[in-house]
Amino acid sequence: MTPNNKIVILLPDGIGLRNFAYSDFQAIGVQENFEVVFWNNTPFDLTQLGFKEIKIQNSKSHPLTETYKNARKQIELNLNIRRTKDSVYNTYRFPFSYATTLKALKSGVTQFLSITHSSTFGLKRIRHKIKQEERKTLYYHQCLETLQKEQPAMVFCTNQRPMTAIAPLLAAQELGIPTATFIFSWDNLPKATMVVETDYYFVWSDLMKKELLFYYPYIKEEQIFVTGTPQFESHFDTNKLLSKEVFFEQNDLDLNKKYICYSGDDVTTCPDDPKYLEDVAKAIRELNQKGHSLGIVFRRCPVDFSNRYDEVLENYKDVITPIAPLWKKIGDGWNTVLPTQADIDIQMNTIAHTELVVNLGSSMVFDYVAHNKSCAFINYDVATKKISDWSVKKIYNYVHFRSMPNKDTVLWIDSPEAIAGIIEKAIASNSLVIENAQKWFEIINQHPPQEASKRIWEGIKTIISKE
Structure with missing residues (x-):
């Protein structure tokens, strides 16, 4: 009897596209003799990438x-x-x-x-x-029918957060098909974002495994696989790297300048982001007056389509060049703005061709350290805040920042006046901060980071051989 090698990858929303459709994940699965089928609840047509897919037609959860x-x-x-x-x-x-x-x-x-x-x-x-x-819904009964027809060896969900993942996973469990979910982001577990319950869980690191056992005491250690995330794999694929000349020409950058990247946040995380961008732009002007030749590449948060930066971009166009993320907006909610393959390439090349990144507490610190570059975190409140009770202190108090090995893991920008000096220092040399950021990366994500997809497939193999 031939073993069942069909693995259904459940994409309940577009968030999983980046990790599981635009990485080498599918190709590695095929190499390992798996039949990989995407159970696709996104508007994207994955057959264009040469993938097998089953489209979910009616992902309607129960009203309650x-x-x-x-x-x-x-x-x-x-x-x-x-x-x-x-x-x-x-x-x-x-x-x-x-x-x-x-x-x-x-x-x-x-x-x-x-x-x-x-x-x-x-x-x-x-x-x-x-x-x-959920078991009362038409959606659940359609999921049962799909699985009875497909007969997969396992259903692997790409994200633990969407409600639309509950019914398909319950249907698989009803039919005795093993299920697993990937924990999507480094900050998700303390936030209580778990919506699904599966037989197995795939996490980024030993730290995340500890968190999972702590926050969800009903989960047992043998249900957890530590694999890392495919999110950072692209940084190690040098085939996608453009030469500096080509990248600068494509994006209207000046070959005589060195660029820093300002990575924007969404409006909830950082309502005052345009003001921070302006402060950085002023500091760059100041450094250029001292004889430096610097510019800013502005990469906005992919789900922020607002016009809130327009004035700053206009007033500082001598120093700021926006390179827009190549995400597609397919609906109104933030979760209908979907990543594209092209955006992964542009993000990686932006990192490769800029000196450092400045932002407010995002995981871009790890993207930059993957290229051996440092990150500066903004750490002050502006004088006229858009929301009176918002503060950077709230952001850096979040549980996921407690994993930082020490304070010198990033450069801390404690005031607008400090920006110029910190950028100057970062461009000159930054080996201690980079070394510490690398240690943090190793705490957050299983290393080597470029082998996460392989480790996920090893976990899948282990599960189906057990079952």
Whole structure:
């Protein structure tokens, strides 16, 4: 009897495209004699990449699932505060909306459930309710039909957060097909973003494994595979690197200048981002007056289509050149803005051809250290804040920053006046900061980083041989 080698990769939303469709993940699976089929809930046509896909036609969750999911998050954050005596978990809550009667009703029910179910037993009941409601949907029954027809050896979900992943995974479990999910981002577990429950979990690092066991005590150690993330693999693929001349010509950059990258944040993470960009632009002008020849490449956050930077870009066009991310906007929500293969290449070349990155606390620190370059974190509040109770302190207090090996892992920009000096220092030499950032990268993501996809396939092999 031939062994079943069909692996279904569930793409509940576009977030997984970058890691699993635009990396070597699929090619490695095929090399390992797997039949790789994408169960695709994104608007992208993966057959254009030569992949086998099953399109999900009707990914409609039960009307009550969203409320139960939101209550689950609130309850998990309540329990985390209780267990750790640490109020940082309050900062992961989103404000409730009362904009319409329906939103007000949902908010009220969510709050009621989170007050009445904030115990381990209460959480268990909510988790059970989510499964119960999802099993009643047409979507769930269509998923059962698809899986009965496809008969895969395993279903692997690319992201633990979307509600649209619940029904397909429940259907697989109903049919005795092993399931796994990949934890998508380095900051996800403390934020209580787990929506699905699978037989196995794939994580970035030993640190993330510890977090998973801590925040989700019902998960056992033998259910977890430490693999790293395919997110950083592209940085080690030198075939995609353009020469400096070609990259500069394509993007209207001046070959006589050295560039730093300003990497923008979304409006929620950093409402004052345009002001920070302006402060950096002023510092670059100041350095150029001293005889330097510098410029800024501005890469905005891919899900930020606002016009909030327009004025700064216009006023400082002598020093700022925007290179827009090549993402496609297919709908209205932030999760309908989807990455493209071309954007991975442009991001990697931007990093290769700039000296360092400046931003507010993003994982770009790891993208840059993969190229042996440093990162400067903005660490001051502007005088006239867009939102009065927003502060950089809130950002750097998040749990994922506690994994930093020491303060000299990035360059800290503590005031606008300090920017010029820090950029000058970074361009001259920065070996200690780069060394520490590399240590942080090793804590955050299993090394060598370029072998994450291989390790994921090894994990899949282990699971199906067990089953």
